[in-house]
Amino acid sequence: IKRVTTNTLQEMKNKGEKIAMLTAYDYSMATIIDDAGIDVLLVGDSASNVMAGHETTLPITLDQMIYHASSVVRAAKRALVIVDLPFGSYQGNSKEALNSSIRIMKESGAHGIKLEGGLEIAESVSRILAAGIPVMGHLGLTPQSIYKFGTYSVRAKEEAEAQKLRDDALKLQELGCFGVVLEKIPAMLAKEVSDSLYIPTIGIGAGPHCGGQVLVVHDMLGINKGFTPRFLRQYANLYEIMGNAVKGYVSDVKSHDFPNHKEQY
Ligand code: KIV
Ligand code: NA
16 A cells, blocks of 8 residues: 655645545554545544543643554554644744654654644744654644633634734745644635645635545544534444444343353353
């Protein structure tokens, strides 16, 4: 199998071929997703919510991200594996940002990193790129800033924030990022930004005009019960399927049906 690289993603953008990205946090799930043909596996800091049950992405640590990332890397035969720098591991200190990125690359074997923000983190982005580490940007609804925003609703509806996002996207491209995630912004703004860049944009809740799409895998598989934002398409209801399987097991154990004579030594 030919490995997807950042060059592959650029070629896909050039050809108008859409990029499919999903999150993954563990070996078993990443094996299924990679084998099913995903282009990019994102070890998102959404692991803080999805895997650990925290309310926000802020508590997850660099060590925990590296643990998730190394599990995903062992599973990925074809996909490019990108890892989020967690909150507190890069903001405001480009040396620390570089050290965090180097730890992720060395200790997990991942292929690149992603961080949230634009102009504010330009120095960190440059420094990481100068070390030869591919960097992906992330603009719009950046969940590590949730306490600044105060809400998870759509960003950049006002012109001032939209203009900052346009400038940030161009800046990230100019610095050398291989792509930018656009989260929860108006579809027309995402189209404008996507058309203005030569590098691919990857949207989540950002409409159909981005170079690719990303979702949290637990959301699209319907494992997260009750999380149904407008942008989410649910491809399965695993909460129900897995719940029914567990109910069947409990019932079979209680009724002495499991294990039967063929299921013993
Ligand atoms: O952490 C995450 O899952 C993400 C994606 C939603 C883009 O950053
Ligand atoms: Na993230």
